Amino acid sequence: MPRFAANLSFLFTEVPFLDRFEAAAVAGFRAVEFLFPYDHAPEDIADRLRRYDLTLALFNLPPGDWTAGERGFAARPDKFEELQRSLHTALPYALATGAKRVHLLAGLADRHDGAAALAFRRSLAVAAHFFAPHGIDVMIEPLNRRDVPGYFLDDFGVARDLIRELGIPNLKLQFDIYHCQILHGDVVMRLRELMPIIGHIQIASVPSRQEPDREELNYPFLFSELDRLGYAGFVGAEYRPRAATTDGLGWFASYRAGNT
Numbered sequence: 353m354p355r356f357a358a359n360l361s362f363l364f365t366e367v368p369f370l371d372r373f374e375a376a377a378v379a380g381f382r383a384v385e386f387l388f389p390y391d392h393a394p395e396d397i398a399d400r401l402r403r404y405d406l407t408l409a410l411f412n413l414p415p416g417d418w419t420a421g422e423r424g425f426a427a428r429p430d431k432f433e434e435l436q437r438s439l440h441t442a443l444p445y446a447l448a449t450g451a452k453r454v455h456l457l458a459g460l461a462d463r464h465d466g467a468a469a470l471a472f473r474r475s476l477a478v479a480a481h482f483f484a485p486h487g488i489d490v491m492i493e494p495l496n497r498r499d500v501p502g503y504f505l506d507d508f509g510v511a512r513d514l515i516r517e518l519g520i521p522n523l524k525l526q527f528d529i530y531h532c533q534i535l536h537g538d539v540v541m542r543l544r545e546l547m548p549i550i551g552h553i554q555i556a557s558v559p560s561r562q563e564p565d566r567e568e569l570n571y572p573f574l575f576s577e578l579d580r581l582g583y584a585g586f587v588g589a590e591y592r593p594r595a596a597t598t599d600g601l602g603w604f605a606s607y608r609a610g611n612t
């Protein structure tokens with residue numbers, strides 16, 4: 353049975369960020385993830401995790417100025433120093449919380465631009481080697497072009513080839529099923545092919561990015577496929593609830609008891 357993590361940047365937004373940990377625990381989650389913790393001290397987040405007996409499955413490295421549209425800088429040759437600083441900003445959060453996965457955002461850049469492609473490879477290697485001594489895996493995640501126009505990493509095949517070519521053991525794929533369905537479809541065949549390099553999975557309905565309980569994808573089937581494939585990692589619930597978060601947790605009810 354998949355181990356679900358509530359994404360606290362998407363779920364339980366009815367309450368302030370630090371209160372979402374309790375809300376997730378009360379709803380039956382044993383793990384959480386979120387995009388950015390940087391408005392809060394690492395110790396405050398670690399304290400909430402301890403208090404509610406939650407595992408932090410994943411968080412993102414700093415993205416730059418998110419509200420101004422920045423989406424990271426790994427593929428930005430002009431922002432290499434910022435990328436290096438971002439690793440040092442994130443590390444205390446990972447160490448304080450015990451998180452074993454971080455997501456490295458690629459940034460907005462042309463995938464066919466040679467300098468961007470080179471910068472991306474270098475950033476992946478630098479980040480993976482930076483986190484390796486701490487037992488932390490670095491994820492890269494293809495994002496669909498409709499939600500994030502101009503994002504450098506918009507193809508699962510490109511991500512797969514890069515991870516395989518670089519061959520760095522702690523560099524892995526963040527397989528967001530929502531993005532995969534929009535970009536390519538054929539989700540099950542891709543899960544089967546890519547399972548050896550998958551470090552984290554996320555879910556949402558397609559196309560609305562809401563609860564994984566209707567629309568294009570049959571999530572109960574996908575969850576049992578993850579079991580058949582022996583996936584032992586986390587599945588992040590990264591969707592925008594249709595109404596109150598707790599009203600939409602019907603999809604989770606039958607998995608709740610087994611989520612230890």
Ligand SMILES: O=C(O)C(=O)[C@H](O)CO
Binds near residue numbers: 412455457531
């Ligand atoms: O948008 C997504 O799917 C993500 O997982 C990213 O972390 C957004 O930055």
Ligand SMILES: [Mg+2]
Binds near residue numbers: 493528554590
């Ligand atoms: Mg995602």
